[in-house]
Amino acid sequence: MPLDTSLEGARFLDRNDDLGGYRDRFLIDDPDLIYLDGNSLGRVPKDAIALMDRLIRHQWGNRLIRAWNDEWMGLSRRIGSKLAGLIGARPDEVIIADSTSVNLFKLIAGALKERPGRRKIITDSVNFPSDIYILKAVADMIDPAYELVVLPADNGFAVSEESLERSIDEDTALVLLSHVLYKSSYLYDMERITQIAHARDALILWDLSHSAGVVPMTCHDTGVDLAVGSTYKYLNAGPGAPAFLYVRDDLQSRLINPISGWFGHRKQFYFDTEFEPAYGIDRYLTGTPSILSLAMIEPGVDLALEAGMEPIREKSVNQTEYLVSLWENELAPLGFTLNSPRNPARRGSHVSFGHEEGYRIDQAIREEKQVISDFRTPDNIRLGIAPLYTTYEELHTAVHALREVVHTGSFRQYSDVIKGVT
Numbered sequence: 001m002p003l004d005t006s007l008e009g010a011r012f013l014d015r016n017d018d019l020g021g022y023r024d025r026f027l028i029d030d031p032d033l034i035y036l037d038g039n040s041l042g043r044v045p046k047d048a049i050a051l052m053d054r055l056i057r058h059q060w061g062n063r064l065i066r067a068w069n070d071e072w073m074g075l076s077r078r079i080g081s082k083l084a085g086l087i088g089a090r091p092d093e094v095i096i097a098d099s100t101s102v103n104l105f106k107l108i109a110g111a112l113k114e115r116p117g118r119r120k121i122i123t124d125s126v127n128f129p130s131d132i133y134i135l136k137a138v139a140d141m142i143d144p145a146y147e148l149v150v151l152p153a154d155n156g157f158a159v160s161e162e163s164l165e166r167s168i169d170e171d172t173a174l175v176l177l178s179h180v181l182y183k184s185s186y187l188y189d190m191e192r193i194t195q196i197a198h199a200r201d202a203l204i205l206w207d208l209s210h211s212a213g214v215v216p217m218t219c220h221d222t223g224v225d226l227a228v229g230s231t232y233k234y235l236n237a238g239p240g241a242p243a244f245l246y247v248r249d250d251l252q253s254r255l256i257n258p259i260s261g262w263f264g265h266r267k268q269f270y271f272d273t274e275f276e277p278a279y280g281i282d283r284y285l286t287g288t289p290s291i292l293s294l295a296m297i298e299p300g301v302d303l304a305l306e307a308g309m310e311p312i313r314e315k316s317v318n319q320t321e322y323l324v325s326l327w328e329n330e331l332a333p334l335g336f337t338l339n340s341p342r343n344p345a346r347r348g349s350h351v352s353f354g355h356e357e358g359y360r361i362d363q364a365i366r367e368e369k370q371v372i373s374d375f376r377t378p379d380n381i382r383l384g385i386a387p388l389y390t391t392y393e394e395l396h397t398a399v400h401a402l403r404e405v406v407h408t409g410s411f412r413q414y415s416d417v418i419k420g421v422t
């Protein structure tokens, strides 16, 4: 049956949405704002507001330094073990620490040291730039003889499994890929690619920044070696909240943390001058965590655990499918291309529409229509779907806003010089 893409149809879908009630668990103080950038910065869970107040008044305000022993010392581990439930990891395989970029540094260095003698490192050209920069920097620092292979996207949006299979060989130490690609939303087959890497005994490190909280996965059972990811996108932890890292349990005693700070020490408060790594996942901590930001991760993780990853994914797929149908009817005739996979099984939770005037169009819908999407060079307007609060009506309105600013030509008044955060 063709999808009803009318406004009434959108409202019908919202009324019948099993996850619809979760929207009310987020702070939405401007009902007219259409927010489709939860793939970059998620909305505020209401529980985070009360928690921040308690944290400041009671823990920091009243308990002061005592709060470290009461609550804060175990927080990176406690929240990590909850987050593990969202990525199919064991509770002792995940910890919250640092930023995604810093965690990449730590795990890349650890992985390269774990595969001495192998000279090849593989990633793709559509990976997030920070991942590629850090990969290169760490490889150069450890041994300039490493060969960094940045595979070009050859299946439209990502690297095909065939080229990965051809490139990963017995000399490959590490493969680093983003599970969902930040521009195209292409969703790699984690199981298949992990198998390909393991068939050559290479380690694999997945960046889960655009999949954690929207795509179910089974990191441990799939045999994933290493992973990192951000918490401020679909996990709604707040701007710059610390990231998470996963190291499969049997690797933890073998993989060093190259930033061996005192929080990763086995007996931190003995103040020994010799570094002895903590047992297990704690060894990947470095220095004092940003407690206020770290604590804000828990409300968003709790919401996702409560809603369940399968229902979240089901709604995400339904909504990206809906958006693709709207594109076909409303946007393709105006020159917008679909820069994301058509197959929902290979698509994450955002959809990118291409248009040569994408940057100006993105500004126009923000300024004139109160629709917030984002822009990624060269031509991608990304619409992010956060199933816990995105409505079908928002998607409908956003597509009509895109249509209108192109139809009237109002986007032409905006500059095409990229400025600030896009």
Ligand SMILES: Cc1ncc(COP(=O)(O)O)c(C=O)c1O
Binding pocket: 099, 100, 101, 102, 128, 130, 131, 178, 182, 207, 209, 210, 230, 243
């Ligand atoms: C896929 C991916 N990896 C890494 C990063 C870098 O994260 P951070 O700036 O928190 O280190 C981002 C940031 O958006 C990202 O999207």
